[in-house]
Amino acid sequence: MAVIQDVHGHGHDHPTGIMRWLTTTNHKDIGTLYLCFSLVMLFVGGFLAMGIRAELFMPGIQILEPEVFNSFTTLHGLIMVFGAVMPAWVGFANWQVPLMIGAPDMAFARLNNWSFWLLPVAALLLITSFFVPGGAAAGGWTFYPPLSTQGGMGTDMMLFAVHILGMSSIMGSINIITTILNMRAPGMTLMKMPMFVWTWLITAYLLVLVMPVLAGAVTMVLTDRNFGTSFFNAAGGGDPVMFQHIFWFFGHPEVYIMILPAFGVVSEIIPTFSRKPLFGYSSMVYATASIALLSCFVWAHHMFTAGMPVAGQLFFMYATMLIAVPTGVKVFNWTATMWRGSMTFEVPMLFSIGFIFLFVIGGFSGVVCAIVPVDIQVQDTYYVIAHFHYVLVSGALFALFAGAYYWLPKWTGHMYDESLGKWHFWLSMVFFNVAFFVQHFLGLAGMPRRIPDYALQFADFNMISSIGAFGFGLTQLLFVYIVIKCVRGGEKAADKTWEGATTLEWTHLPSPAPYHSFETPPVVK
Amino acid sequence: MKQDVAKTNVDILKKLLVFSVVMFGFGYALVPLYKKFCEVTGIYELERPDTLTKHTEVDNTRSISLLLDANVRGLPWKFKSLQANIHLHPGKLTEVMYEISNESEEVQVGQAIPSYSPKNLERYLKKIECFCFSQQELQGKEVKQLPVRFLIDPEIPGDIHTATISYTFFNVKN
Numbered sequence: 183m184a185v186i187q188d189v190h191g192h193g194h195d196h197p198t199g200i201m202r203w204l205t206t207t208n209h210k211d212i213g214t215l216y217l218c219f220s221l222v223m224l225f226v227g228g229f230l231a232m233g234i235r236a237e238l239f240m241p242g243i244q245i246l247e248p249e250v251f252n253s254f255t256t257l258h259g260l261i262m263v264f265g266a267v268m269p270a271w272v273g274f275a276n277w278q279v280p281l282m283i284g285a286p287d288m289a290f291a292r293l294n295n296w297s298f299w300l301l302p303v304a305a306l307l308l309i310t311s312f313f314v315p316g317g318a319a320a321g322g323w324t325f326y327p328p329l330s331t332q333g334g335m336g337t338d339m340m341l342f343a344v345h346i347l348g349m350s351s352i353m354g355s356i357n358i359i360t361t362i363l364n365m366r367a368p369g370m371t372l373m374k375m376p377m378f379v380w381t382w383l384i385t386a387y388l389l390v391l392v393m394p395v396l397a398g399a400v401t402m403v404l405t406d407r408n409f410g411t412s413f414f415n416a417a418g419g420g421d422p423v424m425f426q427h428i429f430w431f432f433g434h435p436e437v438y439i440m441i442l443p444a445f446g447v448v449s450e451i452i453p454t455f456s457r458k459p460l461f462g463y464s465s466m467v468y469a470t471a472s473i474a475l476l477s478c479f480v481w482a483h484h485m486f487t488a489g490m491p492v493a494g495q496l497f498f499m500y501a502t503m504l505i506a507v508p509t510g511v512k513v514f515n516w517t518a519t520m521w522r523g524s525m526t527f528e529v530p531m532l533f534s535i536g537f538i539f540l541f542v543i544g545g546f547s548g549v550v551c552a553i554v555p556v557d558i559q560v561q562d563t564y565y566v567i568a569h570f571h572y573v574l575v576s577g578a579l580f581a582l583f584a585g586a587y588y589w590l591p592k593w594t595g596h597m598y599d600e601s602l603g604k605w606h607f608w609l610s611m612v613f614f615n616v617a618f619f620v621q622h623f624l625g626l627a628g629m630p631r632r633i634p635d636y637a638l639q640f641a642d643f644n645m646i647s648s649i650g651a652f653g654f655g656l657t658q659l660l661f662v663y664i665v666i667k668c669v670r671g672g673e674k675a676a677d678k679t680w681e682g683a684t685t686l687e688w689t690h691l692p693s694p695a696p697y698h699s700f701e702t703p704p705v706v707k
Numbered sequence: 708m709k710q711d712v713a714k715t716n717v718d719i720l721k722k723l724l725v726f727s728v729v730m731f732g733f734g735y736a737l738v739p740l741y742k743k744f745c746e747v748t749g750i751y752e753l754e755r756p757d758t759l760t761k762h763t764e765v766d767n768t769r770s771i772s773l774l775l776d777a778n779v780r781g782l783p784w785k786f787k788s789l790q791a792n793i794h795l796h797p798g799k800l801t802e803v804m805y806e807i808s809n810e811s812e813e814v815q816v817g818q819a820i821p822s823y824s825p826k827n828l829e830r831y832l833k834k835i836e837c838f839c840f841s842q843q844e845l846q847g848k849e850v851k852q853l854p855v856r857f858l859i860d861p862e863i864p865g866d867i868h869t870a871t872i873s874y875t876f877f878n879v880k881n
Contacts, residue, residue: 289716356723364715394727398734413738416820417780417877424741428734489826491750 204299207291208697209276214593215298216273217586221662223265223305224579228655230258235617235651237634238644251634252320253336257308259323260340263440264347265305267578271443272297272354274585275382277593279358281687281695282376284367284704289360297353304346311336311343322632324429327414327422331406338407341400348393348400355386355393362386367686369706373467376685377460380467381446384474388435388442391478396432399425423488430481438477441541441573442470444581445512448534450685451588452516455531456523457682462515469508469515476505486557495554502552509545513538528680529603533584536611537577544572547622562632565625571618583610583661590668591675592687595694598668606664609657616650756840757833759858765798766861775803776873783811784845786876789852797831797861805838805853807876809845816844817876824871831860832872842879 197205206212233254237246246254276294280287288294311318316334319325319341330337362383366375375383402413403425412418414425453460460466482490482498490498516538525531547569551557560566583606590598620643629640636644675693687695690704744750773795775788789804809815819839823829838853845851859870 290720352727356720356727359723360716360719364712364719390723390727391730394730395734395737398731398737402735402738417818418879419818421741424738427741428737431737491748 205295207287207295209280209288209291209294210593210695210697212288212294212298213273213275213277216269216276216301219298219301219305220266220268220270220273221665223261223269224658226305226309227258227261227266228658230254230261231651232655234258235648238636239648240645241636241638241641243635246634248634249317249320252322252632253312253318255632256319256322256325256340257312260319260344261305261308262574263323263436264344265301265308267440267574267582268347268351269301270582271382271385271440271578272351272358274378274443274447274582274589275354275358275386278589278687279361279379279382280365281592281691281699282379282685283362283365283370284686284690284700284706285361285365286698286701286703288357289365290357293353294357297350297357300346300350304343304350307339307343307346311339314339324426324433325403326429327403327406327425330403331414338404341404341407345397345400345404348397351389352393352397355389358382358386359390367700367703367706373464374706376446377449377463377466378443378446381442381449381470384470385439385442388439388474388477392432392435392439395428396436399428399432402428423485426485426488427482430484431478433484434481435474435477437570437573438473440578442474444537444541444578445470447581447585447588448516448537449512451530451534451584452519453684454588454680454682455528455534456520456525458519458523459684460515461518461521462511465511466515469511472508473505476501476508480505483552483557486554487561499552499554503549506545506549513542513545528587529598529600529607530584530588532604532607533580533587536607537580537584540572540576540580540614544569544577547572560625562630563625564621564629564631567631568618568621568625571621575618576614580610583607586665588680589687590665591679592691592693592695594669594672595675596668596670596672597675597679598664598672602660602664602667606657606660609660610654613650613653613657617647617654618650620647620650756835756837759833759835763798763858763861765796767796769797769861769865770794771797771859771863771867772869774869774871775805776871777805778873778875779817780875781878782815782817782876784809784815784817784876786874795859797859797863800835800856800858802854802856805855805874806850807843807845807853808850809848812847814844814846816842816879818842818879819874819876822873822875824873825867828863828867828870828872831863833858833860839874843876 203211203215206215233246234251237244237251276288279285308318314335316336318336319330319333321329321333321337325337325341330341362375362379402411405411406413406415406420412420414420414422416422449460449466480498480502482494483502486495486498527535547565551560551566551569587598587603624640624643624647627640629636677692678688679693680688683689686704686706691699771794772792774792775790777786777788779786785808787806789806793801793803795801807817821837821839823832834855834857836854836856838855843851843853
């Protein structure tokens with residue numbers, strides 16, 4: 183096993199060009215690969231979103247045939263969840279976890295390389311599935327049977343891709359858990375770890391807990407399709423509703439897998455720009471852990487209309503509402519950290535405050551959806567679409583932007599363009615709300631999701647929403663420009679770029695962080 | 708990296724791998740667990756006859772129009788109800804006949820799955836006998852007439868005047 187942990191052996195004569203990236207075992211290189219991959223996938227998923235919004239710009243069928251529209255919504259969801267948000271967080275973990283705990287690299291460097299290079303394979307399967315006979319999977323990103331046990335070859339490719347992505351996530355999380363548990367600098371006890379490291383430790387545990395269950399469900403769908411089993415086939419004694427239970431047993435923790443690292447990033451940035459330590463650090467840790475724990479007992483709130491005894495509905499309703507308590511603790515702590523701090527509003531801070539503001543709106547609409555009688559009304563309407571885009575776009579994605587701006591100076595050694603960054607924030611903020619706020623109204627008025635056409639009374643709000651979505655999509659090109667500009671040059675970043683920062687990568691390392699860092703671990707007092 | 712760190716890393720890796728495999732197994736274990744849970748709580752009773760525990764009074768003041776629908780999926784069978792619709796009083800034990808015929812020459816096995824409308828009809832529909840409680844085997848060209856004996860609980864809400872019972876025969880692969 184010494185071979186796979188060879189992080190020092192290859193010294194500084196690493197290969198150049200494409201081979202450097204194919205064979206790299208360096209956590210910074212792999213982090214960069216993850217982040218670039220997820221940025222590309224963000225634009226692939228974004229392209230699909232633009233297609234959806236273009237079709238919904240006006241009533242009637244203009245651009246996409248209904249079947250293609252269904253493929254667009256399905257693949258948009260899958261690519262954004264598994265291709266953009268999750269790999270982006272793993273990229274952050276790869277870059278930041280070793281730097282923040284004072285470790286030389288990730289625990290299993292070659293495993294790390296492998297878990298990244300599985301991703302492009304899966305992405306290729308997903309994208310090429312559009313061009314096979316029968317088209318891409320069209321049964322929704324949740325691939326419920328019987329739709330997912332029908333469908334053509336594109337569905338098999340999608341299921342196989344989900345398998346690969348799941349495997350990559352499991353390996354990535356095993357690596358992260360091991361690194362955090364076993365490779366912290368001397369003196370860094372668990373309760374001295376930065377919040378970002380804490381949230382990722384808990385996220386990684388959630389991943390190894392639920393990803394294999396998803397793998398089981400995917401395997402069952404594949405054998406139902408290809409080998410004549412009847413797990414979800416009613417005629418053969420199976421039960422399609424059982425799929426929903428298994429899927430959401432994975433699916434609900436999955437949404438926290440996407441948001442907990444966001445909590446971590448925001449918990450790093452708010453104290454830095456408030457120039458105060460994080461308020462209630464230990465309550466933050468316990469709140470994160472209890473959110474993760476509770477998330478395993480609320481899955482059936484996604485299926486209140488699927489048929490369930492009232493006792494079950496009540497249990498899942500109250501359990502879901504209970505999650506608002508630890509989440510409220512977090513929001514309180516962030517606000518209390520800012521209270522009477524000497525705040526400045528650089529781009530990372532703007533995105534973090536935007537995150538808190540909009541995530542709370544998404545959280546509140548989540549509590550609304552948790553109420554069974556309301557949920558039965560809004561199930562599968564645009565209200566739900568609005569809810570989860572508030573927590574995933576203005577939640578996870580805004581936190582990703584915040585983190586990227588926060589650490590870009592450390593990664594590249596250059597300052598990003600502050601005024602362009604502010605443009606990026608304000609345009610994103612405005613267009614995001616234009617795109618998604620009106621969807622609450624559409625949902626409450628009864629517009630169903632996943633349908634390419636709609637009744638005339640929904641026309642105005644849909645047009646507004648589409649304009650917002652186009653604006654939001656275009657704004658993200660600005661982000662790419664800012665990142666490229668920052669990588670290529672710019673004002674030299676100070677080693678401790680942000681005066682309020684306290685974590686090891688700012689206090690102990692130069693900017694840019696050297697290719698090999700913390701070969702001798704720092705001592706944390 | 709120090710050797711003892713490397714060793715502990717591998718130990719943690721092994722534990723987490725075992726845990727992942729166990730969770731993969733847990734995904735599969737959910738299948739029998741789900742079946743058992745539904746059985747114990749009585750949620751999933753499609754294949755079990757209802758028992759009449761109390762004597763039910765026939766409510767002659769009300770009449771419900773019942774549509775009897777029959778479908779076949781994936782079998783060369785013909786399946787129909789001998790009465791397209793009936794009127795009945797809640798509480799009255801009723802028998803309806805269905806007919807299935809195998810159009811092919813081969814022996815085939817099918818399973819009927821019921822579906823009700825309105826959604827909560829299931830709660831008030833008490834089936835004492837039904838061909839859907841077991842798989843049906845038909846020889847080539849065989850024709851069978853099968854009964855369903857049931858009653859509708861008089862406690863059914865007063866605003867239900869029409870209801871539908873639909874059966875679909877599915878091909879059971881051997």
